[in-house]
Amino acid sequence: MAPLRRRLAALSLASAFALAASACASGGGSSESAGPTTVTFWSMPYWIGQDTKVKALVDEFNASQGKVKVELTLLEWKDGRDKIKQAIAAGKGPDVWLMNNGLELDYLKAGALAPLDKLGYTAADTEKFLPLAKVDEYDGKMHGVPLYFDVDVMLYRTDVLQQYGIAAPPKTWDELKSTAATITSKSAEAGKKVAGWQFKGMDDHLNAINSTWESFLCQAGGTLTTPDFKASTQNTEAGRTAMEYMKSFYTEKISPVGTSALNGFISGDVAMFPFFQSVIANVQTGGAKTEGKWAVAPMPTGPKSGCSMVGGHSLVAGSASKNLQGAGTFMRWLASPERSAQYMDFHAIFPYDLGKVDPAVKATVDGKVKADPNWAPIFEQLARNTPDLVLQDRHAFQARWDAQKANIVAGVNGQASVDKALKTVDDLVGQALGKE
Structure with missing residues (x-):
């Protein structure tokens, strides 16, 4: 529709x-x-x-x-x-x-x-x-x-991490970025580049940017709305922190824009990605390509918390x-x-x-x-999650998810400035909130 x-x-x-x-x-x-x-x-x-x-x-x-x-x-x-x-x-x-x-x-x-x-x-x-x-x-x-x-969790290829001398999945944003960078650069040097990380939604599943973005915004200490649900609150310090972090994976060429997180993970061309844990059912369809070669970890914690989308x-x-x-x-x-x-x-x-x-x-x-x-x-x-983010997301839901699909992707891949992307989301969502 x-x-x-x-x-x-x-x-x-x-x-x-x-x-x-x-x-x-x-x-x-x-x-x-x-x-x-x-x-x-x-x-x-x-x-x-x-x-x-x-x-x-x-x-x-x-x-x-x-x-x-x-x-x-x-x-x-x-x-x-x-x-x-x-x-x-x-x-x-x-x-x-x-x-x-x-x-x-x-x-x-x-x-x-x-x-x-x-x-x-x-x-x-x-x-x-x-x-x-x-x-x-x-x-x-x-x-x-x-x-x-x-809940959003992190899936990782145990075989790829082991291949590059990484003993355990990353637990923080800093560890995530350094681990992903190591895999991307070392695999390229070896002649078969593997993306250390892919943000689900920056690939062929655009709608997934909503759960991904809201997870990282939450980890940066951000919210979707004010407590009374009257105003959108993404154009904030927390929003800029989250988007600048996500953007750095692309400006520093750690992650490739457009590469399918799920398909790449199954083939071994993506080492780690975040999504709802029920995606495990899809990973398991990989058969011999994935059997015994992957695992799940909690989301790496951000500056404020380790929460994720529910x-x-x-x-x-x-x-x-x-x-x-x-x-x-x-x-x-x-x-x-x-x-x-x-x-x-x-x-x-x-x-x-x-x-x-x-x-x-x-x-x-x-x-x-x-x-x-x-x-x-x-x-x-x-156990890290509360109902708060979902209750906020209920308000101006369709306007928010449409705005985020267009503008979060644009801000992360550099088509728009971070400030413009976040302001546009707040403006569009704010208009919808004002009509509730």
């Missing part, structure tokens, strides 16, 4: 939901009093690497009981979110759908999302989630159920649905501790407090963690 159409869809959410609520309409589901409840569920294939898994889960749920029947519409990542928003704006949306952790402010302000207490959730249910689940709160109530969390996905239900109880039944099943433990198979982070789940589930999670040493650094990174 073009930016203008996206804005129009957002503007129409409130009126669409007012009409839908008055008519008790939703995605075409049947009344809860007329036999089995039909719940419509629209989702992108969030099980990374296995697009059929979501359908298999829905089939499993339907076979497990006879009171609720879920009808799945599987969408594509390229336009799935926009199709959902268009359907909601037209009053023809689903009962339950997939949304980024943090949720979208347009839906929340329009009253389009049902709070969990209207879906049969109790305080005892929601208290089992990790504190990061606060990213799905609005006006003191949770409006989404986390399926899993993502992502992942939640389930939400439409407040206008006729099938709120059926929707809640399905959501409690799909986002249950039992299912969330399964999502760890593609390295999704378990969203529950292990001290508050069934011992059998805890044993399953503990077993997966014990079997894979990469979980330790992932959980270390998780």
